[in-house]
Amino acid sequence: MQPPLRTVHTAEALAFLRSGPLPEGAAILTSLPDASELRSWPFAKWQAWFVEAAEQVVRATPPQSAAIFYQTDVKRDGTWLDKSYLVQQGAYAAGAHLLWHKIVCRAPAGRATFARPGYAHLLCFSRDRLDTVEAATPDVLPELGAMTWPRAIGLHAAHAAVLWLRDQVQARCIVDPFCGVGTTLAVANYHGLPAIGVELAPGRAQKARELSL
Template sequence: MLAGCSLITSMPDVSEFPSLSLAEWKEWFVRTASLVLSRCPDDGVTIFYQTDIKKDGTWVDKGYLVQKAAEQLGHSLLWHKVVCRTPPGSTTFGRPAYSHMLCFSRGLRADLSKSTADVLPQAGEVTWTRGMGVQACLVACRYVLENTPTRTIVDPFCGHGSVLAVANWLGLEAVGVELSRKRAKKARALQMPIGDSEPSEGAEPEGSDGDE
C-alpha cells in the first residue's frame, strides 16, 4: 500500500506493445490495472484516464477493462466521467471522440452533495497525442484534494508528467514512474501553466510550481 497516496494514471495502449496480440494485451491491461489498484490505501482513490480504440473492425472498451480489474479487487466505482476529445457530433476513425475518466476506492464513498459534471466539454491542453489534458488533470487532482485525506499523487505511467505538474500546482506532492528516458526528462521539467492553457475554474494554486 502507498500510505497517504492516491493514484492517477493513463495506462499504455496496445500500440505500445507490438509483440503482444490484442488478447494478450487485454490480459496485461487487466492484470496491471489490478496491480495499480492494489497499491491504493483504503482512504485514497485510483483514477484512470483511458481512451478506447478501434482495432480490426472492433471496439476495445478500456473503461470496461478497468472496471473488470476493480471488481476483482473489491474496489467500488465512485464516478465515471466522459471527457470530449473533439466537439460533440464529430466523426472519428482510429480513436473515439471521447475518453473515460473513472474513479475507484475500496474504502471511500462518493458524497453526492459534492457532485461535479459527468461530461467534460474538453480535455484541455495536452503535451502529446496520448497525454491527459490539463482540464481533466485538474478535475482528477481537485477531487483527491477535496474528497480524500491523501496528499501525494502517484502516476505509475506518467508520460510527459501533466498529472504531476497539475498536482504540484495545487499543492499536492507528486511521484511519477516512466520507462522512457525522453518522456521522464520532460516530466521532470514540466510546470503549470502547460503551453498556453491556464486553469479555467478560477482557483489559485495552494503551493508553488514544482516538478516531481
C-alpha cells in the same frame, strides 16, 4: 521535513507498486498504456496485462483513498475496444467500488471521429471510501484541454481529477505509475500537492522531472 514536490522513478510500474506501500495520503491518477505502445506483444497479451495492471493499481491504492484512470477507447479491426470495461474488470477483481464515471469530450458532441472515439473515460475507484458519492461534480467534461504530447491526459481532465482527489478524499500526494512526460505530476504540483511518477522510458522520465505548466 516536507516531502519533495516531485519524484520520478525510471522503473517498471507494476514492480514499483509491488515493492512497498504508497505514502500515507497518496491517491492515484494514471493512464495505462495503449496496445500501440506495446507493439511487440500479441493483442491478447496486452489485453490481459491491461486488466492485471488495473487490478494492481487499485490494490496499491490506500484503502481510504481513490484511484482515477483516464483512458481512451480504440476502434480496431472493425470492433470497439472499451477500456472502461477492461479497467472495471481489474478494479472489481481488486474488490473496489466505482465511485464515478465521467466522460471527457475529445471532439465536440455531434462530430464523427475515426480510429479513436470523440470522448475519453475518467473512472474513479475506491476500496473503502464511499462517502464522496454525494459530492456531485460534472459528469461530462466538455473539453479535454491542451495535451503536452499525443498520449497525454488533457489538461482540463487532469485539473479536474487532481482537484477532486485533493478536495474529496483529502489526497496529500498524487502518484502516477505510468506517468509519461509527467502531465499529472505537474498538475498536482500546480495545486500544491507533491507527486510521485514511474515511467519505463528514460527520456520520458527525464521530461517528467522537468515539466512545468
